Amino acid sequence: MTAHKYQALANTIISKIAAGHLRFGEKLPSIRALMLSHDVSKNTVIKALAELEKYDYIEARIRLGYFVKFKHIENNTPVTLNAEIQPVEVTIPQIFYDIMQRSAAFDISPSCNEQYQSKYLLQLQKDISKATKVSPFIKASYYDSPIGLLSLRKQICTRYRNRDFLMDESEVCITSGCQHSLFLSLFSVCKPGDTVAVESPGFYGIIQLLEQLQLNIIEIPVASTTGLDLDALEQAASKWDIAAVVVTPSFSTPTGALMPIKNRQRIVTIANTHDFAVIEDDIYGELGFDSNLPPVKTFDSEQRVILCSSFSKSLSRDLRIGWVNGGRWHEKIIRLKLTSQLASGQLQQLAVAEFMANGHFKRHLHSFKSSLLLHRNQLLSALLQYGPSAIKYSLPQGGLALWVEFSQEINTTKLYSTALKKNIVLTPGQLFSSAGHFSNSMRISFNHPYTGQRLNALKQIINPDNCQGL
């Protein structure tokens, strides 16, 4: 359990509201009942209720108890694609590149000065300063080995042990971030003209990569709770020759879906049967509010799962440190890393290894996830309070973002341009598909607090009246 107990309890109640188990106007169980059913102290229940009240999920009625406020959150149903599932070439309009660049910040209001500020980030900066003093002449004169610093690779393996995945440091190659890992993987597995299956809606960085590497795309629907639709993947693999699937099993962007363990096992079975590579994007793997599932790579029996991740979403985007475990393609990936940029910097690697060895990363994650849960609840609360009645959204149990679906007449790509004039950056749904799906959806991040200026920005983009006014 990473979040504070009261936050976890509040989260559970929100989930019940979202799933319709607790409905608008319904009375909540008594404090005593909640204490017993959740095995927590009275103080925890009271703090949880205060939290829920603060964000307008519930209201206290004197002498009567607590009641669910507003309507319940409609859980987003699995997305169904109207178009036939088939491989196509990828061509991304230039305007989308501009949007992607801005959207990488996961912030609708980049000019807002309210930021998540962690004392552990200050500790990390201290560790970097300290690392500058370690052999500066040697660092300046010699390149690091292309696979990266041993001490850091060891720390990364330790993190995975906590998720029941055992790997050896020799199986890890340090990269310049998760996008770099994905690039190295796709380049090593596929050749131009190959077909790659991706999540739909799914991470636009993958779609860009497929375009750059001249690969065909096949979009597989995603359920906003359990992720990639494996029946659809199996059907596609039976019909078409697929070289690889790229999947984000934990808190996939944009939906925040979490693939259950049995699906993680099944995707490996499908890949074994149909002989394709599974490229696993694990970048949000440690960002579960309650627990972190083992990666798909854990169930890899034929060295065909490539695990890609980084510290960009869990610690700092500026480190530019990611990693890859390339399975049977590992040597090829290392060679490509060597050829395309020789080595990574040792300074940040040294600092992060030290930061992790001293337990700061663990403490940072605890604190960071607590903030993410808070921000998610602020966001959900604002969606409830200020969003139109036809709005639907996903309810992620971790990660950095959720997926919002408006009624059909709203076009979020058009909205993007008008919002930008007000310095508001929204991430339109069409970015998450190469086929132009999801024009009435958008991704909204909860990486930052929804208060002040950012809350005002949010109100503007989720209210259809404001939308039209923009």
Next chain:
Amino acid sequence: MTAHKYQALANTIISKIAAGHLRFGEKLPSIRALMLSHDVSKNTVIKALAELEKYDYIEARIRLGYFVKFKHIENNTPVTLNAEIQPVEVTIPQIFYDIMQRSAAFDISPSCNEQYQSKYLLQLQKDISKATKVSPFIKASYYDSPIGLLSLRKQICTRYRNRDFLMDESEVCITSGCQHSLFLSLFSVCKPGDTVAVESPGFYGIIQLLEQLQLNIIEIPVASTTGLDLDALEQAASKWDIAAVVVTPSFSTPTGALMPIKNRQRIVTIANTHDFAVIEDDIYGELGFDSNLPPVKTFDSEQRVILCSSFSKSLSRDLRIGWVNGGRWHEKIIRLKLTSQLASGQLQQLAVAEFMANGHFKRHLHSFKSSLLLHRNQLLSALLQYGPSAIKYSLPQGGLALWVEFSQEINTTKLYSTALKKNIVLTPGQLFSSAGHFSNSMRISFNHPYTGQRLNALKQIINPDNCQGL
């Protein structure tokens, strides 16, 4: 003039010895004559003579003056390739990748603790520490723009202004090093199956890239003084369809050749006539002992020259900061950088921009080049004193390495394996050609001082008797 005056004078005299204008046993001009002919003080002449004496180029004979010691250095003649010049596919044996990885250090004796230690490197580390304090929360939360930090791009443009090349900061994109710049450039200019002309002998990093990108290679001979043979390039371009030429006009590895201005102009003319891209590797561009010529890009009239460089050889290999001016392919290159790794880290960029703005980079270069010249002279002196009589070598006026040619029966690739057992890393000639040329040559770096353990290592690899004994 970057080196101290006395070093420059000593260097001029070594060049005369090398070119055969001053022969073994010949008397040097008098101190007074040297003062007049080089317009320097008596003190400068005396220090230069002391330097030459120290490294055994000359000897003082009482009351008679100074005399050239040993034989003169034979200037390496332009390399001629026996094989027909034609495009071929590239396949590099795995063993060569291992050698390349080790050779990237430019050090025959990596276990030796005698290093070039500059106070400016300490200043750089201080600037990095200082930069950690600049907006740590913002840096952790937001990616840098893919083109990189404006202040750094401005400083890079300023450096080029000193070399009479004017460019705007909007034309520069920051990368993860020169190898990364070359990768982005070749990927953007060529498609699999295209033919690329390269220097022979030339940088093995390019040969690797051609293999990875499935490009054909056409090896153009290099003269060890003036670089790429432009007549041969023109003939090849007339006969074959060439997509690009990769050229290192300043202090090309392995020969250290310096392409004269008129050749820099002519290669652009040839590229214009035959419609191919010129990918210019300028990584040693500021490492001239006496002067730094403008890059080929200066003479680019059709936006077909791509300028690639980095701080790895001039300041620190650990920064992982390079840059590229992509000419007509610039947008494509930026997009590929975004897609393959999103952004560069801001920390080091901030620190280097500050380091440069305060004049430290300029001072560092002055001091560093002075050391390089000293190390080169130590190396030449050792080659003279301990090398076999049939040895030939190039005499670079800058950069980090020179090219040594042994008699035909010596195979430096075989020598590599035996030397490695003694912890000596030599860089065999065959690495610098995809066709297996140069088996009796090697590159020797003068990045590090040739004293103590490293001098002993050098003696072993340049003496044929020791070679056989290895």
